[in-house]
Amino acid sequence: DTGVSQNPRHKITKRGQNVTFRCDPISEHNRLYWYRQTLGQGPEFLTYFQNEAQLEKSRLLSDRFSAERPKGSFSTLEIQRTEQGDSAMYLCASSHREGTGGNTIYFGEGSWLTVV
Amino acid sequence: AQSVAQPEDQVNVAEGNPLTVKCTYSVSGNPYLFWYVQYPNRGLQFLLKYITGDNLVKGSYGFEAEFNKSQTSFHLKKPSALVSDSALYFCAVRRLMAGNTPLVFGKGTRLSVIA
Numbered sequence: 001d002t003g004v005s006q007n008p009r010h011k012i013t014k015r016g017q018n019v020t021f022r023c024d025p026i027s028e029h030n031r032l033y034w035y036r037q038t039l040g041q042g043p044e045f046l047t048y049f050q051n052e053a054q055l056e057k058s059r060l061l062s063d064r065f066s067a068e069r070p071k072g073s074f075s076t077l078e079i080q081r082t083e084q085g086d087s088a089m090y091l092c093a094s095s096h097r098e099g100t101g102g103n104t105i106y107f108g109e110g111s112w113l114t115v116v
Numbered sequence: 117a118q119s120v121a122q123p124e125d126q127v128n129v130a131e132g133n134p135l136t137v138k139c140t141y142s143v144s145g146n147p148y149l150f151w152y153v154q155y156p157n158r159g160l161q162f163l164l165k166y167i168t169g170d171n172l173v174k175g176s177y178g179f180e181a182e183f184n185k186s187q188t189s190f191h192l193k194k195p196s197a198l199v200s201d202s203a204l205y206f207c208a209v210r211r212l213m214a215g216n217t218p219l220v221f222g223k224g225t226r227l228s229v230i231a
Binding site: 006040041107 | 148206217221224
């Protein structure tokens with residue numbers, strides 16, 4: 001069990017460029033979550049998947065953001081036409097689906113995005 | 117909608133003293149409650165959770181938390197703080213019987229343990 005893996009860990013990009021982050025969840029986990037965290041704030045929910053199905057998207061996820069989990073394994077989060085306000089740490093997490101809600105969500109190390 | 121509040125942005129404690137990091141929650145029905153810790157430039161690490169049963173929950177690294185339904189609180193505690201406990205701590209909530217839906221996090225409390 002290698003945990004949740006995210007890459008790249010750091011990305012500096014110019015405003016207007018597109019960026020993509022990848023997340024590999026814990027292998028037996030069928031739920032995958034994306035959160036965003038800015039300095040001084042707690043993680044804010046963006047979207048989550050059950051296998052390959054995207055179950056929910058936050059209002060924070062503007063049209064410039066798209067997330068996929070094509071085969072129910074790894075996921076990508078793409079940000080198009082980046083803006084300085086997109087600078088944040090993007091956290092991926094995963095969990096089991098089964099149960100009534102007591103399952104723990106396990107986080108990766110995060111991907112830092114700086115838009116200059 | 118569910119939410120959590122962490123009323124203190126910063127908690128300072130001397131090494132060896134007991135520590136408390138406060139969390140209150142708001143949710144319709146009974147909650148599932150979680151604590152996570154975050155070290156600089158790292159992701160969140162799970163510490164402990166309350167699902168049901170005993171109101172005192174024990175977790176990793178000697179931390180524990182007490183669920184208090186009447187006060188809607190879930191404070192994190194440790195009997196004797198270590199300098200290495202200095203980090204950012206987050207409380208999170210999920211509504212009972214919501215399935216394993218996303219957690220809602222508080223803003224975090226920065227714990228500083230002084231030698």
